[in-house]
Ligand code: SF4
């Protein structure tokens with residue numbers, strides 16, 4: 409395990425933790441202007457960069473844990489500063505040196521992930537239970553596709569509908585796929601952005617080993633966070649696989665004439681771009697093409713969508729932290745969806761699912777608008 413030195417100057421600690429990009433910042437402030445937090449509270453991204461340059465970072469500030477890693481600022485920065493890497497480095501310094509305080513909820517999730525391989529603290533032996541009655545086989549060497557549903561659709565009773573719908577679709581289409589539940593662990597994407605690099609490295613090495621020893625070549629995922637980790641982060645540790653988000657895979661099946669719809673869904677549906685599918689990986693068209701292929705479905709757009717889409721508030725480990733009423737981006741999104749007259753918010757990410765579901769319930773709008781994963785809508789229309 410790589411250990412940061414507590415005896416270095418603050419700036420050196422941040423640089424050593426991966427904060428090199430901060431050297432490029434010339435203090436224009438465009439990042440602060442675009443950061444969505446400033447619509448609900450003050451969050452001075454430029455100042456955080458400046459304090460890190462000066463060695464004046466306040467590791468005890470709540471600001472260390474605010475960034476949702478949505479990438480809106482990185483997209484805007486004229487100097488190409490990878491601001492998320494700097495935020496991650498500051499968090500990493502706190503988590504490894506014991507300076508400042510890791511929020512309680514994040515500390516518990518990190519402990520669960522390190523201990524049992526999932527943030528919910530559930531038993532690894534139960535990771536496959538969601539698929540029990542669906543006739544899904546275990547992945548064995550030679551199986552074409554590994555379906556990796558993410559920890560939340562594996563365990564959360566309300567979000568299992570995502571994994572179950574996906575397996576139902578793949579079964580109906582006769583796709584040769586399998587799952588590796590009990591040996592698999594959290595992908596580690598979010599815990600890495602929350603500053604726990606050692607946990608990420610351990611999870612990634614374990615998953616790479618499991619996938620490699622089972623002969624996995626192609627992985628289909630439900631979560632953009634798993635997609636990002638497997639596609640962009642595991643290769644640096646030797647894990648090279650073909651990775652497809654479920655929306656990409658299902659569109660390829662439409663193009664091949666294998667996936668067709670026989671039922672109408674006469675609803676007004678608004679699609680929310682997940683940050684890790686959109687801004688992080690430029691996948692905007694496939695989810696829309698999938699939804700537009702469903703007969704009867706009317707697709708509408710948020711006032712800010714695609715590259716400009718507002719985050720649900722769950723990235724960067726924020727999914728495990730409390731966000732005060734009045735500061736929840738998902739509440740703003742639900743309001744926008746209602747203004748557009750949508751009946752359904754379509755999501756393509758388990759974190760979006762959780763946040764929108766909670767917002768709809770806490771805003772007492774469950775009678776007016778539903779939250780559904782794209783896979784649920786596809787399964788319903790087949
Ligand atoms: S937009 Fe880029 S260069 Fe400008 S203050 Fe932010 S990080 Fe620095």
Ligand code: SF4
Nearest residue numbers: 443475476478479481
């Ligand atoms: S990544 Fe998003 S939340 Fe984080 S500082 Fe940039 S704009 Fe703000």
